[in-house]
Amino acid sequence: MAETSEEGPQGGQYFRKERLKCNPEDEARLERQHFWRIIHAFRSYRVHVQEQVKRAERQFRSLSQRHQNLLPGVLSNLTRISQCADHNQEVLQAIIHNSLHMFENMEYGEREDPRKVRPSSTFDMDKLKSTIKQFVRDWSEAGRAERDSCYKPIIQEIQRLFPSDQYDVSKVSVLVPGAGLGRLAWELARLGYTCQGNEWSFFMLFSSNFVLNRCEKVNALTLYPWIHQFSNNKKSSDQTRPIRFPDVNPQSLPLTSDFSMVAGDFVEVYSDPESWDCVATCFFIDTAHNVIEYVETIWKILKPGGVWINLGPLLYHFENIANELSIELSYEDIRAAMVKLGFDIEVEKESVQTTYTENDRSMLRYVYDCVFFVARKPAELYFNCQEDDGELSSSPSAKSPRRECTDRLT
Ligand SMILES: C[S@@+](CC[C@H](N)C(=O)[O-])C[C@H]1O[C@@H](n2cnc3c(N)ncnc32)[C@H](O)[C@@H]1O
Numbered sequence: 001m002a003e004t005s006e007e008g009p010q011g012g013q014y015f016r017k018e019r020l021k022c023n024p025e026d027e028a029r030l031e032r033q034h035f036w037r038i039i040h041a042f043r044s045y046r047v048h049v050q051e052q053v054k055r056a057e058r059q060f061r062s063l064s065q066r067h068q069n070l071l072p073g074v075l076s077n078l079t080r081i082s083q084c085a086d087h088n089q090e091v092l093q094a095i096i097h098n099s100l101h102m103f104e105n106m107e108y109g110e111r112e113d114p115r116k117v118r119p120s121s122t123f124d125m126d127k128l129k130s131t132i133k134q135f136v137r138d139w140s141e142a143g144r145a146e147r148d149s150c151y152k153p154i155i156q157e158i159q160r161l162f163p164s165d166q167y168d169v170s171k172v173s174v175l176v177p178g179a180g181l182g183r184l185a186w187e188l189a190r191l192g193y194t195c196q197g198n199e200w201s202f203f204m205l206f207s208s209n210f211v212l213n214r215c216e217k218v219n220a221l222t223l224y225p226w227i228h229q230f231s232n233n234k235k236s237s238d239q240t241r242p243i244r245f246p247d248v249n250p251q252s253l254p255l256t257s258d259f260s261m262v263a264g265d266f267v268e269v270y271s272d273p274e275s276w277d278c279v280a281t282c283f284f285i286d287t288a289h290n291v292i293e294y295v296e297t298i299w300k301i302l303k304p305g306g307v308w309i310n311l312g313p314l315l316y317h318f319e320n321i322a323n324e325l326s327i328e329l330s331y332e333d334i335r336a337a338m339v340k341l342g343f344d345i346e347v348e349k350e351s352v353q354t355t356y357t358e359n360d361r362s363m364l365r366y367v368y369d370c371v372f373f374v375a376r377k378p379a380e381l382y383f384n385c386q387e388d389d390g391e392l393s394s395s396p397s398a399k400s401p402r403r404e405c406t407d408r409l410t
Helices: 024-061 065-070 074-096 122-139 141-161 183-190 202-214 291-301 331-341
Strands: 014-016 173-177 194-199 221-223 243-245 259-263 276-282 302-312 344-354 368-376
Touching: 024 074, 024 122, 024 202, 074 202, 074 221, 122 141, 122 183, 122 202, 122 221, 122 243, 141 183, 141 276, 141 302, 141 344, 141 368, 173 183, 183 194, 183 259, 183 276, 194 202, 202 259, 276 291, 291 302, 291 331, 302 344, 331 344, 331 368
Parallel strands: 014 259, 173 194, 173 276, 194 259, 276 302
Antiparallel strands: 221 243, 302 368, 344 368
16 A cells, blocks of 8 residues: 555544455445545536526526616625635645545545546535535634534543543543544644544545645635525625634644544444543434444443543434435434443433534524433443344444435534
């Protein structure tokens, strides 16, 4: 596997780990196709938004002249949206620049024959727009309140359980599966914990690699995350308002910090038993095809005495997606399974109100009523929910080889 010239977070490397599912050649081919499909989505953004803008312009021009005259600001706002899209495209180009060499142990070969490239799907474009909004959540001043509601409870709990006056926190290992753009994992590394983020989506991986490794100047970059929202705007200028990022210098981790990102499917990458002191999941467990598979994996990889901290809703990402396994359990059912498996639930709050990539000026705003818990794998292990052979089951997952989750409602 090729080494990259591109550094991973804080001098580490991005690794791409995957268990091979079909024959290695097919697997590599599918992986390459997927990689290029996402690169193509990044490149197609401007054209996609311009089509939306042109459509809006056509609709407007179809109005009677009398109505058009009553709305003197509409066309200039569309021009502004178009300029913002051009700017977003420049940032997206910067994000995918050099992404070919981003993974230390994976090569994606030559670009596909452009004649064979199909237009990006609405699904991929929606995913890209969600990724742009994720910059607000993770790396802008505007996302601070949201981070305080989502990440702070997790961080505070880790500090309570592993306080720096009682632990050498550099020896406390924390895994953040579904790390998104990496801010939670980065904050934990900043506090001195050994922290690894894990992420599956190329949209997120390209973007986190960019912000963590190639951005240093505070608030030097601009995105226009709300230009895709044509409804529920109180003012036209709300749609084209900028956000600046990063609100901190991502390179400012202490030199001694141990921070890494690993790409791949959580259940496939993490199989080494008793490896982690803490697993922190935020808005993650509902990305599962079968959430019990996640619960079992977390149980397995936690050291005896280790803790799982979770905050999030249960907005199952594969619900209603054709040909995808999706087991949609209530929190009550998940909780019962966790207890049966052996977890001790030490802290539990069933109503933590948070937002997710919220547009705080929108006339439509979602609030998630999240569950928050701390579950411990007891130091003295007892097994009351094992398979007959004493092994934790690892049922085959019924997923397609490469599939980006949906970001429903985000
Ligand atoms: C709703 S987002 C939450 C991101 C981040 N934790 C946050 O709170 O902003 C869920 C993330 O999990 C990632 N994800 C989904 N399935 C995954 C899997 N099997 N392994 C690793 N990451 C996964 C998605 O790509 C997405 O970035």
